[in-house]
Amino acid sequence: MSWKPELEEIERRSKLAQEMGGAERVARARAAGRLTVRERIDRLLDPGSFHETGILAARAEYDANGRLTSLTPSNFVCGTGRIEGRRVVVGGDDFTVRGGAADGAVGNKMGWAEKAAYDLRLPLVRLVDGTGGGGSVKQQKSMRRSYVPALPDWNVSAELLSLVPVAAAALGPVAGLGAARVAAAHFSVMVRGTSQVFVAGPPVVRRALGKEVTKEELGGAAIHARGSGVVDNEAATEDDALAQVRRFLSYLPASVFEAPPRCEPLDDPERREEFLLSLVPRERRKTYDVRKLLELVLDRGSIFELARGYGRPVATALARLDGIPVGVMANDPRQRAGAPDADASQKMARFVDFCDQFHLPVVNFVDNPGFLIGPEAEKRGTVRQGVRALIAVYQARVPWCSVIVRRVFGVAGAGHGQHHRLNLRYAWPSGEWGSLPIEGGVEAAYRRQLDAAADAEALRKQLEEELASLRSPLLTAEAFGVEEIIDPRDTRPLLVEWARTAYTLVQQDLGVRTRGLRV
Numbered sequence: 001m002s003w004k005p006e007l008e009e010i011e012r013r014s015k016l017a018q019e020m021g022g023a024e025r026v027a028r029a030r031a032a033g034r035l036t037v038r039e040r041i042d043r044l045l046d047p048g049s050f051h052e053t054g055i056l057a058a059r060a061e062y063d064a065n066g067r068l069t070s071l072t073p074s075n076f077v078c079g080t081g082r083i084e085g086r087r088v089v090v091g092g093d094d095f096t097v098r099g100g101a102a103d104g105a106v107g108n109k110m111g112w113a114e115k116a117a118y119d120l121r122l123p124l125v126r127l128v129d130g131t132g133g134g135g136s137v138k139q140q141k142s143m144r145r146s147y148v149p150a151l152p153d154w155n156v157s158a159e160l161l162s163l164v165p166v167a168a169a170a171l172g173p174v175a176g177l178g179a180a181r182v183a184a185a186h187f188s189v190m191v192r193g194t195s196q197v198f199v200a201g202p203p204v205v206r207r208a209l210g211k212e213v214t215k216e217e218l219g220g221a222a223i224h225a226r227g228s229g230v231v232d233n234e235a236a237t238e239d240d241a242l243a244q245v246r247r248f249l250s251y252l253p254a255s256v257f258e259a260p261p262r263c264e265p266l267d268d269p270e271r272r273e274e275f276l277l278s279l280v281p282r283e284r285r286k287t288y289d290v291r292k293l294l295e296l297v298l299d300r301g302s303i304f305e306l307a308r309g310y311g312r313p314v315a316t317a318l319a320r321l322d323g324i325p326v327g328v329m330a331n332d333p334r335q336r337a338g339a340p341d342a343d344a345s346q347k348m349a350r351f352v353d354f355c356d357q358f359h360l361p362v363v364n365f366v367d368n369p370g371f372l373i374g375p376e377a378e379k380r381g382t383v384r385q386g387v388r389a390l391i392a393v394y395q396a397r398v399p400w401c402s403v404i405v406r407r408v409f410g411v412a413g414a415g416h417g418q419h420h421r422l423n424l425r426y427a428w429p430s431g432e433w434g435s436l437p438i439e440g441g442v443e444a445a446y447r448r449q450l451d452a453a454a455d456a457e458a459l460r461k462q463l464e465e466e467l468a469s470l471r472s473p474l475l476t477a478e479a480f481g482v483e484e485i486i487d488p489r490d491t492r493p494l495l496v497e498w499a500r501t502a503y504t505l506v507q508q509d510l511g512v513r514t515r516g517l518r519v
Helices: 005-019 021-033 037-044 111-119 135-143 156-158 177-183 200-210 213-217 221-228 238-250 288-296 341-357 375-379 381-397 408-415 436-447 447-450 454-468 473-478 488-506
Strands: 051-053 059-060 068-073 076-083 086-093 124-130 166-177 187-191 196-198 231-236 303-306 314-321 324-331 364-366 399-407 423-427 432-434
Touching: 005 059, 005 068, 021 231, 021 324, 037 076, 037 086, 037 111, 037 124, 051 111, 068 156, 076 111, 076 231, 086 111, 086 436, 111 156, 166 177, 166 238, 177 187, 177 196, 177 364, 187 221, 187 238, 196 213, 200 213, 213 221, 221 231, 231 238, 238 303, 288 314, 288 324, 288 488, 314 341, 324 341, 324 488, 341 381, 364 408, 375 381, 381 408, 399 488, 432 488, 447 454
Parallel strands: 086 124, 124 166, 166 187, 166 196, 187 231, 324 364, 364 399, 399 423, 399 432
Antiparallel strands: 051 076, 059 068, 076 086, 303 314, 314 324
């Protein structure tokens, strides 16, 4: 009188569900170099840690005697598992069943995953493929009617972003709701050559606009990871994409109610690098490698850069100082002289908000000549996006430290930290600052004299030389206009000491952040 027969039936159905869309479709996917959703989940999570929810959800057919004759599983696989021992919620589209479209879904497993992450306060990983639960005209045919579009669980998806880390990987052609699910994440990654992200695919574009485009031309990595900024990073393979998701989460707490996880430091906190003395050229028009600077100052091997192909004048990354996770911003003088344009400003605002939300202390390496100028910059709305970035900086509550590497000019430069707080900062001897660079300032302030001069170029040179004598950071330090000018080799030890204090402070200020309007 045991329940063994029922358990055997459950086991049989579970095995059928694990066959996904069937051997033929699975083989076709593998031939195209793609992993199945179950392989993806297995490679993402710690071995043996996946606990699936809803494996029995399926479309089943029965004979006249009530015996199961066929079973098509839901095209969404979800559950909980562990990444580096820490529990997460994961949900993935099974493109072998109706291409991941809504008419292949059974129940609301996708919604369950979002709600589980919200209520359990666990990070969420979305493995998106196909339409990601979006609609299909075949669904309308089977329903014999259409419907008014709705997003029943979108409020949960939106609120998740203020509560737990959300990571998304686009692992194939992703359209419609799938594209929105990728974009609605703190970190997103796509696979170069095999992933594309778009609102609607080539057939819809062809019918609507009469344009012939390939999937790659419409929404490949060159478009989004190295252009639009819709996706943060690109990966060489699916395994690389999943490894990036794992690494991203390693810097973050499970939710805003915890501090970021500190790991055992593997680097000398007192390390002083001789190369930092000559990293910044004396010739002001020459550039340097800001990523080399970061490598020499932050914990070795700890830098995980985000959105490198978007908003290039500003680099953003997650890293560690003495094992403590921190957010890192740095102007890149090799990209538009490090001047924030509209994209870089938008990138800054999003990154600062993210760091503040998850209690990551921010280190800002400043070489900011001011917002990008010129007609194109004005057309792109640089000032509006720049103001948004400045508001993000001033509203952030996390500990903040700035290292003034070289230039700090104008309104953009004034946003290197929060002047109403301690505004902790260390300047290098190469630092120079002001309302605007001397060269442009002479043009603006002495326009009349230059126009009236017999030799405008000679007068311009004379004025620039006179003002250049005021460029020394020592003059500012004499007036306590800058607190410390340090030996660049001392940057790492000073930042490590700051990070230790900052980590204590963030543990005393946990919880959800509330903010005002972002313009």
